[in-house]
Amino acid sequence: QVQLVESGGGLVQAGGSLRLSCAASGRTFNALTMAWFRQSPGKEREFVAAINWSGGTTYADSLMGRFTISRDNAKNTVYLQMNSLKPEDTATYYCAARDQPVQTMRAHGYNYWGQGTQVTVSS
Numbered sequence: 001q002v003q004l005v006e007s008g009g010g011l012v013q014a015g016g017s018l019r020l021s022c023a024a025s026g027r028t029f030n031a032l033t034m035a036w037f038r039q040s041p042g043k044e045r046e047f048v049a050a051i052n053w054s055g056g057t058t059y060a061d062s063l064m065g066r067f068t069i070s071r072d073n074a075k076n077t078v079y080l081q082m083n084s085l086k087p088e089d090t091a092t093y094y095c096a097a098r099d100q101p102v103q104t105m106r107a108h109g110y111n112y113w114g115q116g117t118q119v120t121v122s123s
Helices: none
Strands: 003-007 010-013 018-025 033-039 046-051 057-059 067-072 077-082 091-098 117-122
Touching: 003 091, 018 033, 018 091, 018 117, 033 067, 033 077, 046 067, 046 077, 057 067
Parallel strands: 010 117
Antiparallel strands: 003 018, 018 077, 033 046, 033 091, 046 057, 067 077, 091 117
């Protein structure tokens, strides 16, 4: 089993930045592909970004350029740097992990999920 714990969410003004962290435990971290998803009330869970063990990344087209995913295998942690935040970025952000070595944008492709961290962007 893999346990994922997100942190770093909060309230920020439009144009501001936040960095989310997700600490993983329970499995060899560098064997996991990690991802971030987000979900707003009444909407489906949306892919944000993913990163494989060697640092290869995939982004949602609409977010590329503002969001950056990275990982520190020594700290068993994946990060999501979010810049130029907009009110429409308001959502609960979830960290996810899968045992496969390549990324997928599909939520059902991930075996493990964190509890989520709330990000609220005020206008």
